[in-house]
Amino acid sequence: MSNEQKQVGVVGVFDDPNVLYKAAEKVRDAGYQKWDCHTPYPIHGLEKAMGVKDSFIPYLTMGAAFCGLITAITLTGGLNAWYYPINIGGKALFSWQAFVPVMFELFVLFAAFTTFGSVIVFCKLFRWHHPLHDSGLMADVMCDKFALVINAEDDKYKEEATKRLLEKAGCSDVRPLMENVEEDGGLV
Amino acid sequence: MSKTAGSLLSPPELFERPITAKELDDNIYLPTESFPTKTWWIAMTISGIMLLIFGLSVGHTIMVGIGTWGNNNPVGWGWAITNFVFWVGIGHAGTLISAILFLLRQKWRTGIARFAETMTIFAVICALQFPLLHTGRPWLAMFWLLPYPNDQGIYPNFRSPLAWDVFAVSTYFLTSLMFWYTGLIPDFATARDRAKNKFRKAVLGVLSFGWNGSHRAWVHYEKAYLLFAGLSTPLVLSVHSIVSFDFAVSVIPGWHTTIFPPYFVAGAVFSGFAMVSTLIIILRKMFNMSHIITDNHLELMNKVVIVTSMLVGYAYAMEFFIAWYSGVVYEQFAFINRMTGPYWWAYWSMVFCNVVFPQLLWIKKIRRSAVLMYPIIILINVGMWFERFVITVTSLHRDYLPSSWDYFSPTITDIGMFVGSWGLFLTLMLLFCRFFPVVAVAEIKAQLPNAQPDHGGHH
Numbered sequence: 001m002s003n004e005q006k007q008v009g010v011v012g013v014f015d016d017p018n019v020l021y022k023a024a025e026k027v028r029d030a031g032y033q034k035w036d037c038h039t040p041y042p043i044h045g046l047e048k049a050m051g052v053k054d055s056f057i058p059y060l061t062m063g064a065a066f067c068g069l070i071t072a073i074t075l076t077g078g079l080n081a082w083y084y085p086i087n088i089g090g091k092a093l094f095s096w097q098a099f100v101p102v103m104f105e106l107f108v109l110f111a112a113f114t115t116f117g118s119v120i121v122f123c124k125l126f127r128w129h130h131p132l133h134d135s136g137l138m139a140d141v142m143c144d145k146f147a148l149v150i151n152a153e154d155d156k157y158k159e160e161a162t163k164r165l166l167e168k169a170g171c172s173d174v175r176p177l178m179e180n181v182e183e184d185g186g187l188v
Numbered sequence: 189m190s191k192t193a194g195s196l197l198s199p200p201e202l203f204e205r206p207i208t209a210k211e212l213d214d215n216i217y218l219p220t221e222s223f224p225t226k227t228w229w230i231a232m233t234i235s236g237i238m239l240l241i242f243g244l245s246v247g248h249t250i251m252v253g254i255g256t257w258g259n260n261n262p263v264g265w266g267w268a269i270t271n272f273v274f275w276v277g278i279g280h281a282g283t284l285i286s287a288i289l290f291l292l293r294q295k296w297r298t299g300i301a302r303f304a305e306t307m308t309i310f311a312v313i314c315a316l317q318f319p320l321l322h323t324g325r326p327w328l329a330m331f332w333l334l335p336y337p338n339d340q341g342i343y344p345n346f347r348s349p350l351a352w353d354v355f356a357v358s359t360y361f362l363t364s365l366m367f368w369y370t371g372l373i374p375d376f377a378t379a380r381d382r383a384k385n386k387f388r389k390a391v392l393g394v395l396s397f398g399w400n401g402s403h404r405a406w407v408h409y410e411k412a413y414l415l416f417a418g419l420s421t422p423l424v425l426s427v428h429s430i431v432s433f434d435f436a437v438s439v440i441p442g443w444h445t446t447i448f449p450p451y452f453v454a455g456a457v458f459s460g461f462a463m464v465s466t467l468i469i470i471l472r473k474m475f476n477m478s479h480i481i482t483d484n485h486l487e488l489m490n491k492v493v494i495v496t497s498m499l500v501g502y503a504y505a506m507e508f509f510i511a512w513y514s515g516v517v518y519e520q521f522a523f524i525n526r527m528t529g530p531y532w533w534a535y536w537s538m539v540f541c542n543v544v545f546p547q548l549l550w551i552k553k554i555r556r557s558a559v560l561m562y563p564i565i566i567l568i569n570v571g572m573w574f575e576r577f578v579i580t581v582t583s584l585h586r587d588y589l590p591s592s593w594d595y596f597s598p599t600i601t602d603i604g605m606f607v608g609s610w611g612l613f614l615t616l617m618l619l620f621c622r623f624f625p626v627v628a629v630a631e632i633k634a635q636l637p638n639a640q641p642d643h644g645g646h647h
Contacts, residue, residue, distance in 0.1 A: 016638075017638075017639065017640060017641045018641045018642055020641075021641040036402045036403060036404055037402070037403040038400060038401040038402055038403070039401050039403060039406065040209065040374075040378065040401060040630060040633055041374070041630045041631070041633040041634035041639065042403075042406040042409070042410050042630075042634055043403070043406075043634075043640060043641065044640050044641070045641065046403050046406075046641075047403065047406075047407045050403060050404075052403070052404055052407055054407070054411075055407050055408040055410075055411035055412075057408055057411050057412050057415065058411060058415060061415050061419075075335055075346070076346040079335065079343040079346070080343065080345065080346050080347070083343070084337075084341055084342055084343060086342070086345055088345060088347050091347065095347060098346065098347035099346055099347075101349075101352035101355065101356065101426070101430050101433070102346055102351070102352060102355050104422075104426055105352075105355040105356050105359040105423075105426070105430075106355065106359070108359055108363060108419050108422070108423050108426075109355075109358075109359040109362060109363065111415070111419055112359075112362065112363040112366055112367075112416065112419055113362075113366070115366070115412050115415045115416060115419070116366040116369075116370065116412075118408065118412060119370055119373075119408060119409060119412045120397065122405075122408040123399070123402075123405035123408050123409055124402070124404075124405060125373075125397035125398055125399065125405075126397055126398055127398050128393060128398045129398075130398075130400045132400060138381050138400065139381035139382065141400075141401055142377055142378040142380075142381040142382075142401060143209055143210055143213050143378065143381075143382075144208065144209035144210055144213075144633070
């Protein structure tokens with residue numbers, strides 16, 4: 001493993017969520033796009049300070065839930081009343097009341113799978129690498145520190161000016177964000 | 189800190205003494221990072237032996253058939269269905285704590301939610317063994333249970349409560365599993381970054397799905413978590429309602445009652461909370477977590493236990509009243525037979541364990557003392573098993589025709605299956621305590637004093 005590293009941005013490390021919140025507002029107002037806050041637990045309202053839109057997972061969940069419902073209606077009614085009608089005690093073939101439990105369960109099941117899948121997709125999981133690991137900061141961020149990362153790919157990014165912005169926003173610990181230069185990226 | 193409206197405990201009272209995020213991590217991840225203690229090995233040995241008994245009993249059942257069980261002609265559902273309902277019921281407390289209390293913004297749930305959710309998963313695994321083995325040939329069961337046509341092209345009858353049960357329990361298991369895992373993702377990430385050795389880091393890295401705490405991810409994550417809670421809440425109510433339909437949709441006196449769905453749900457919450465207390469009292473002692481899972485938590489759980497105890501007590505009385513009020517002689521006989529017939533001992537064990545003894549929890553001193561409440565909690569576990577036994581067996585053993593009356597006695601295989609299912613449950617629980625964070629660390633951190641920006645609190 002080579003120890004060669006290149007700088008890919010700057011990172012401000014914070015102890016206090018209040019300071020992080022204010023700094024996030026400043027970075028947002030300065031017009032940066034490719035930046036993020038990394039925190040060990042969700043900080044209430046930080047998405048507002050960052051200017052991040054609300055999650056749209058609920059719409060996907062709702063869509064999936066109704067797909068589940070339609071699947072269940074097709075499955076129960078389609079099979080028991082149409083494909084192979086079974087006469088049970090002379091009851092109506094499409095006795096939908098008796099199919100409600102299956103409809104409800106598939107409604108929930110489809111919604112749950114979609115929600116879980118959405119977490120993986122929209123939280124951008126299954127990406128094993130992050131420069132915070134290489135900068136040796138991830139362990140702190142996963143414990144009790146907060147990091148505000150500004151990526152060098154951002155159009156507004158100018159190393160000195162960006163650093164100064166973070167310092168002015170109240171961050172006492174601004175560091176370069178480093179990434180290992182190696183071809184065979186490990187798992188973490 | 190602002191006091192959050194509607195929460196029984198405000199954050200400063202959640203912890204026995206001030207604690208920092210770092211201390212919290214050290215405390216909760218320690219059992220997963222150090223060599224297991226002697227207590228753990230002893231517990232693991234005992235539960236391992238019980239698991240072995242389970243394996244032998246299952247093996248015997250599969251090799252010989254369910255004739256090895258005590259089931260006889262009127263009592264076609266013996267211990268297997270009793271145990272199934274018992275285990276599914278235990279699982280329900282987990283979902284109640286993780287989902288319903290989350291929607292109700294009860295902050296005290298955080299300390300116990302992970303543990304209770306885990307209990308749900310493992311209890312449902314235990315529950316699933318019984319109906320699957322009760323099919324006689326579990327390796328063929330998928331052809332009967334899943335919507336898959338038989339050799340004549342006939343699909344399952346979706347009007348049957350047993351078909352509903354397949355959908356309900358499997359949806360419940362899968363949804364709970366995803367809900368639980370979603371909660372674990374950030375905690376695995378913390379464990380990954382604490383790991384010293386490379387192999388451990390890699391495994392936890394995979395388990396954490398590469399979580400990096402990005403707030404752009406947290407926004408989606410929190411919404412998804414809320415959705416899971418919202419989905420699980422009606423789900424948990426539906427599951428035990430549907431389990432109760434297995435009985436209520438039949439025309440057997442003692443089963444055919446409309447009170448069953450709410451009665452079963454209340455009973456499930458009751459037995460589940462008792463089981464959470466039973467295990468968590470040992471857990472917090474074993475891993476020195478009494479300052480995170482405090483006596484306040486136990487007291488609040490005991491309050492839920494009292495409420496649900498009264499609910500099941502009401503259901504016992506109401507069933508009896510309606511049997512009399514209906515004027516149906518079969519119905520009346522079924523209930524008088526429960527109290528005074530051959531299974532009177534089971535009925536009265538149930539009443540005393542579930543309704544009479546839990547009333548002691550009205551006394552604050554008992555409610556707040558792990559030692560004093562423990563016998564009551566154990567009795568509730570016993571009583572709730574008896575409830576299912578009473579419902580299943582006493583309703584069946586007296587048929588319409590006195591010539592087919594019989595008495596159910598369990599065989600050694602029945603007992604082995606039940607004891608063994610405890611082995612399965614406890615083994616899984618112990619492995620969980622060894623390898624996974626038993627408390628939802630990220631959630632607790634979010635509740636520590638000064639963890640949130642001041643303006644963010646809703647005043």
